[in-house]
Amino acid sequence: MRYSALKVLTQGLTGNKGWTPAWREPDPKPEYDIVIIGGGGHGLATAYYLAKEFGVTNVAVVEKGWLGSGNIGRNTTIIRSNYLLQGNQPFYELSLKLWEGLEQDFNYNAMVSQRGILNLIHSDPQRDAFARRANAMRLSGADAELLDRDGIRRMCPFLDFDNARFPIQGALWQPRGGTVRHDAVAWGYARGADSRGVDILQNCEVTGIDIENGVVRGVQTSKGPIRAAKVAMCAAGSSGRVAALAGLRLPIESHVLQAFVSEGLKPVIPGVITFGAGHFYVSQSDKGGLVFGGDIDGYNTYAQRGNLPVVEDVCEGGMAIMPMIGRARLLRMWGGVMDMSMDGSPIIDATDTDGLYLNAGWCYGGFKATPASGLCYAHLLATGQPHETARFFRLDRFRRGAMIDEKGVGAQPNLH
Amino acid sequence: MADIRLSAAPVLGADIAIGDNRIVERDDLALVSVATPQGGDDAIAAALQSGFGLPVPGPVQSSGQGDMRAVRTTADQMMLIFPHATPDAEPHVRQALSGAGYTTDQTDVWMVLEISGPDTLAALERLCPLDVAGFADGAAARTVMEHMGALILRLGPDRFWLMSASSSAGSFCHAVELSYRNVA
Amino acid sequence: MTQPNRLPSGLTDRSRMLNFTWNGRALQGHPGDTLAAALLANGERFVARSFKYHRPRGVFSAGPEEPSALVQLRNGAAQEPNTRATVAELFDGLVATSQNHRGSLEGDLLALNDWLAPFLSAGFYYKTFMWPKRFWETVYEPFIRASAGLGRLSMEPDPDHYDHGYLHCDLLVIGAGPAGLTAALEAGRAGARVILADEDFLPGGRLNAETHEVGGMAGSGWAAQAVAELAAMDNVRLMTRTTVYGAFDHGIYGALERATDHLAGSGGKPRQVLWRLYTRRALLTAGATERSVAFRNNDRPGVMLAGAVRTYVNRFGVAPGQRVAVLTNNDDGWRTATDLQAAGIHVSALIDTRAGTPDIPGLRIETNAAVRRTRGRRGIGQITLTNGAVIDADCLAVAGGWSPNLHLTCHQRGRPEWRDDLAAFVPGRDLPPGMSVAGAANGALTLHAAMKEAQEKTVTLLQEMGFEPTGAVLPKASDEPASITPFWHVKGKGRAWVDLQNDVTAKDIYQSQREAFRSVELLKRYTTLGMATDQGKTANVLGLAILAEAAGQPIPDTGTTIFRPPYTPVPIGAFAGRARGKDFRPVRLTPSHKWAQEQGATFVETGMWMRAQWFARPGEKGWRDSVDREVQMTRKSVGICDVTTLGKIDIQGRDAAEFLNRVYANGFAKLPVGKVRYGIMLREDGICYDDGTTARLTETHFVMTTTTANAVVVFRNLEFARQCLWPDLDVHLISTTDGWAQFAVAGPNSRALLSKVVDDLDLSNEAFPFMACSECTVFGGTPARLFRISFSGELAYEIAVPARFGDSMIRALMEVGREFDAVPYGTEALGVMRIEKGHFAGNELTGQTTAAMLGIGMMVSSKKDSIGATLSRREEMSRDDDLRLVGFHPVDKSSELNAGAHFLTRGDPADMAHDQGWMTSVAWSPELGHSIGMGFLKRGKERMGETVRAYDPVRGKDTLVTVTSAHHIDPEGARQRG
């Protein structure tokens, strides 16, 4: 069913009784060309692009819970391409370009809203670093501007310009950054993949990966064995667990990132704002909630919940830059388990096992990467070759010493 | 320049009264850390006893009394606190211990606030995450208060030493004062 | 000025009047009222607009579960949106207004949305607004955002302040209703340290809302007596107005105390205190929340939860209506009718969805019936039953059954279990460790059962902790019938509301099921059920029941939803506590700070430190004038800079030298006593992360300096190496950063100046050469340390005295320096001189920098194993064509360089593929008379003299620069060795 204003109108006039399921709920077939482990944003996007761009439709997406139940359903919805390094910047810029046409592409309104992202600057070294970054963004064709205090004040007069412990000195501004209605991304991709023949198997947990003589043969699931020529791991947050099924140790730890939403408020914040001297970033959803977060809790965990020190740290950051949110109430906090990699950057690569592929290690960047990750992973799966813009995301980069370490903190995942 | 002599200044010179409570900087105290060489536990214990008449303090404890204290700070380090006027506390301790431990002057690293008064425990509830109500007299521990590392030592029912880094002494004293003001 | 709906009964203080305003109108209530009670007493039924359709809404509940009666409390900067009128305690002078309407509450223009409702069904926005593409951000979204949201922030800084606190106890009892009071009494009498926390300002819970008897007295009287006994116990802390909002790991609970919210002003005290409670055990006695029944137009003002109706009548002495109908599927409904009758309120009818209800004299009873629909403008006036009967009512009390308040049991991902006999979820087995649940929160919905269970569980907890329970005899409590036959939804035409705030209807749930959003989690996300400020406290179970009905399966098979913290919303300001404004983080000051202030220094935040940036002198037109002068005077004569902020670590032990040899990449084993050596530190991944000098004072005593930024991290890493890697090395660490006031004295006259400062030490180049160090005294006896090191490239020293002498020392140094025209210099001049000299610093040590990039690859010794050495040799980290640190001059000497510019080979296109590196640091060199820079350039060392582009599009610049040595002045280092 194609969605449109007219369809909403006609359905509304007939009691909304004619809406059809957004996707099928098929039983698993005994064999697929490709089995994708993980029905989150990246897995669904991979399936969508496999079908749409590469004509590969004999594909199953295997999801242990409900579709979209991974980090696509629990993040702070920010999209941006304000990355520094050659390994990252063009990739995230590709992703941003895909976001820009996504809704028309998959006929689903994911509310891609490019209201801009503001990274506040509080010191001269930080200004130098952001200038370097902004120029790197320009070099790869992205948009970036440096704002001075007056420029920021015009945009966000409510920030603390006069009494801050770390005064605002400027900002990196990416007008094309913004937010997206995160769940809708999963639904849009799922609907698009399903309509092209991909089987999305919900409540189907992978319990084993069948490997014979170094060649992958399929997966064992809670709904029985499924044979496949290629198995594509795509279960960020659980990558360690899934990889262990294939006997792999990864340069990844699982950590929890908490996120927070306030009660609904009339429009307050125009775009996305990040605090450069504390741990805080915030945007406002279309429903009016301030959606905000900070750093990960910092210890290995697979539990989707965090603890108080980080909650307080994040709110302190919020009050430090925008003390007018003091009386807004924090409504709900939740945690997403993330793959924190050893250099803070992802992995999209083949493994040493024939037919077994890995998409993992997204750290904080997973949501904004969804379209490009799906497209590049689909490219790798369909052609056997890395996509040009994802060519740096290789597993062996640590052995070679070619880390992609944006934050420059080294092999300590909880600092990325 | 024979005519110039340097003078010592207290970190803040704080002496604050809030109701019947007081916050006073103790700039008359010297602090010297003593690290125990590997395998030197017995020697340290003997030297501490002979030099200062103090037993080695256990974890979360100080030994001694009044203003003369030994506080356990790490697994192999303690800190001696005692009244001492001149800037030679470290050589003084080194000699008293006959070289049994590695000594470092910490007098200027810390500011010591002595807090006292009827609202002290209530004020500490707003500042200190430890169960200080359950502290015996002489108990001592390091922890964090309002983002600052601190050492707390109980002197009596309503009397404590709070020690924090001298560079952030102003912020620390402000935090202590505000804790009293919020409850008194 | 009358309160038309005020009854003579209740627990509020009738002897006193409180004045308040509602939408500008002056009204009155009494101490003990909530705002909702006072509004109802004044006959205000229509108090709010719903989120999506802007439907009229009234007070629905009498507690924190309120979905509808949200108001803006107070005004000006203290304006507080989305406040539940049902928990806001009335105070004299309270100002409240309604929210979420354009125009007046009654004439809300956005009520138009309700007429468009057929087109705004579940998920409609995902299906439209896609064309034309640019309209989303310019037209659709702004409209949606403006009509969504609820209340409004003032946009001014929160004028109140907040505090944090920490409490420790054996047993935390959450909720001071009958179960909680019973538990606290038992535990308190046994001598345990108890915290009893209750969100209400009046402890007692439902005892204050019902007409039950306990121990032969009114329940509210028994509660007051229990509270008095608890208050007399030293080991019990009763915290009212305190909501335990979250259960965190290892027995830590978060609680919010509304310390002065119930007062007109805070009196300078914190408005709220956020407590962190450290507990050995916790007993959740949080009671239960009533839920509604879905039928057409069940959202009109006047439709209320039956228990809330009893609360208003019994506790507040307020009649929620003049003609009240009661709809029930359980025994609570009868009690509502009889309580209303007892208070003299007309009960239009008791409608029971079950059969076989006994007669109640004087009461119209409709059995086997339900409400089909309500009618009325801005509030109900009439209801139509499923049996066709039409009944006049201005209030409809709905008793849909009770859901245990098990929220906190879910905060560590525990899943509730369904109990058919209660038609409710009860806490599951995987409770947070240390937590027990008793009373209504655990499904013991009757009074006696709740108290009994609370006592039994408390006894168990006390025994676990080693206390001797007293096992006191429970007072006799009336045990009311509590049978329920589930009834959820009256099917039929029109819209039956499930989530009142977010306007989710039964039809939305059916549609979502039809569209394959069948998991309850998908349902929530698609319809927004349970996502409002009340987090579905009254809606979730009803929604799940209707989803089960739509799916044709039992509720337990359909799923459960769990709750996340906080239990009720907590102000962001409370979470932040005191950490805001200048108090966001501590401030560290150097020993010369006061003096520098007196000198008119401009200060800059350097991490937590405040450092003097420059010292402006009269007549200087801008900072550059000051900095140029400081640099020139230093290079010409002598300058003095406070460098106390550098990390200082005292390292002692028999194996200290060996230890240093392993943690520095270059050799330290053979450093002689009395010498200083520069060292670089690598992370284990081979990246160069810190540098500094280490001085050997004695065979076993070293003093290390680190960069200001990395002082804490280096210390931590050294402790790791000492304790975890080489546990038997005899080496000991202690930080002395704050202990020493350290001053750089730099410039050709530095020796002459210091000769007048230092007692009895030969400073000649022979006796005290470059990189010498010594303990000494200054000014006739003050202990000091002198290091001959140079960051400026000049003949230079750093002199350290105990910090208590720092202020005196800087004054003395400047006094002595007067004859040399000594100048103080700040961090800017320091930066200029280090760039002139080619010393790298924070801008170069980005955490991505290899020793090879810095041109010091040779320093990484291959003759020993040190941290990071092995991985620093990986192929991609030691490539010859990689980035190298070099210097830059502008071709046009009048051009200014900018850090952050990227380098491009001339003739190459400006794109990422041709990126040749970037400018890390720039300065205007007074010595050279033009701008200079340093930066990383691919194959930089081979490109001396080449002209490249410094491409800086974000600042609209594209400058030609010549590649030079990074050592812009005195590359041979003659000055510093002289």
Place this chain on the structure above:
Amino acid sequence: MIINHPLLGPRDAAEFVYLGDAGLIGRPDGMADNAADAFHDYTYLRDNPAGEHRELWYHEQGDRSWLVITRNTLTHDITRVELARDVARTQGRSR
């Protein structure tokens, strides 16, 4: 979280800094022939278990001791806390 320090008793985890897998105690010999491979695995590869995890925490706002904590990554339940120095010695590390 609460960490029951073997010397100091229960302390809020906020006083500590987390490092990661306790395997980091087992630093390879940089002068050995296989040092490059050994350091790659040591520095970068992790078991990342869902369940019991031995990990290093540093009591930065306390007694500066490094601890090895055995904690379940699914429940956060802590079953063992040891001084890292003792663990290191047990594993044969010395000078």
